[in-house]
Amino acid sequence: MDYRITCLVLIQIAAVVVDGEERTCHYKFGAYHPQIYDMFTCAWCYTFLFPKRGLTAHPAHPFLFLTSESGRVHARLNPDAKNDTARTEICRTLTDEQCQRWQSCCNAAHECCDKQLSLPPPDNSTCQATWDGYGCWGKEAPSTVNYINCPLYMSYSIPTRQAEKICLPNSTWLMKAGMYWTDYTQCSNYKDLKTSLYLGMGCSIFSVIVLVPAIYIFVRYKALRKQHRIRLHINFFLALLLKEVMTILWDMLVTYDRVSHEDAFNTILVQNGVGCKLLSFFMIYFKCTSFTWMFCEGFYLHRLMSDAFSPPRSLVTLYLTGWGIPLLSSTIYAIIRGIYANESCWSTSYEDKEWIFYAPNLTCLIVNFIFLCNILRILLTQLQSHPNEPSNFRKAVKATFVLIPLFGVQLFVTIYRIPVNKQAGLEYERFSLFCNNLQGFFVALIFCFLNSEVITHLRKTWRRRIRDRSLGGSKRLNTTLNQTLSFNTDTLDRKSSDKRNRKENYQMDDNVNGDVFSKDSRGNDIRYNPVPATDEELCSMPENNHGKCMLH
Structure with a gap:
């Protein structure tokens, strides 16, 4: 081991002495031969990523040291990630996922060294290219603030956030406490990340809740959906709805999964599967469709305002523009991204290549702004022809504010993105989420639920349902009464019939006195009288024993 150390030191000395013949790679604590550089950076990757694992790096020695609480060194490990034996020894102190993170950091540092070697030799006109322990920085101009995406091997890191490094006017990197300093606070501030995530998801869900019934209302009424203006609204609302649905799915399945796990390599973002890349593609596509359909809305309204007597007869061209142009730009970007930067579910910035879909989106906004200005000019011209009507001015102002979200x-x-670690950067990020994710809510509210024509149709439907319910209730009540009356009538008829039968047919024989009685059936007054007896029976009665009865 001592022999190897001596050789490494000699290599380092040779690299320093033979200036111009042997290039070096620069990192946080100095410039070294690439092999020594790899050992230093791997050692510090371990220390930065896992500060409580027991192994520590040293600024002057390219090893990892196992020390006791008193500072006594018990072991010295070679941090070379490319050496199988050394890598196995290091990874015994880590979990499998942590070992992957450490190796990823080492590989990124090695790639940074290759990048430095490909650049021209350093001079005093720029800040020197360097590896700061987490990320790689190129040669930057003085008095500039530079950014890189947060690396995934950091705990809770999201690649859409950025780290910041400042190049001072004297062409040196900013230092704090005697060391080169990089601001990674926004990369690991997962509490703020979760707050922004929940805010964005809440706004998107709110828009979806309002857009769904708005689209249903437009489709439900034939008098509405046959209008060209409403058909454009339906497509625009549908584009916004699908954009928000894709955003919600991305935040729930990808972003939340990342900020909820300290270990990055078990997350969907790092696994980089086909499903998450398809989700990323659809999110980009439907976001672009929202811009093109904004343009279609602006174009149609501007055409009506500028030439009301010749409105567009067909919407086929607008349909192709609204859905076709975003499909073309998104597909081109997906092909290039899949070939040259197929990582992290395409969530990291691809620099200039993203202008493939940014350029059409920005063009739509600029043209719409021109449309809006011309519409205002037309309205103001009409106001000048009717100066004594103050209500016209209010209508013009109202129209201006109404057309802003459309x-x-x-x-x-929100075009220019202020870095989160800048002053008010976090607040600006959340304001951007509010503006972008609530656009669907505002357009549905203004152009559907507050539209007088829609309100009229809804009132008619409501009144018709109330009337139908009232008629239905009356019909049910009449049916019930008729059934009840019919039942009572049948019951009374049966009872009357039974009574008549009993009055006519009922006879009863009294075995005690031998009298025979018949039932009287006159009216409802029921009486029982003896049936007239024979003459012999009458004469045999006690009251006829005085000789008044004469037998024949």
């Missing part, structure tokens, strides 16, 4: 003018505020 034309997407509010999105101009």
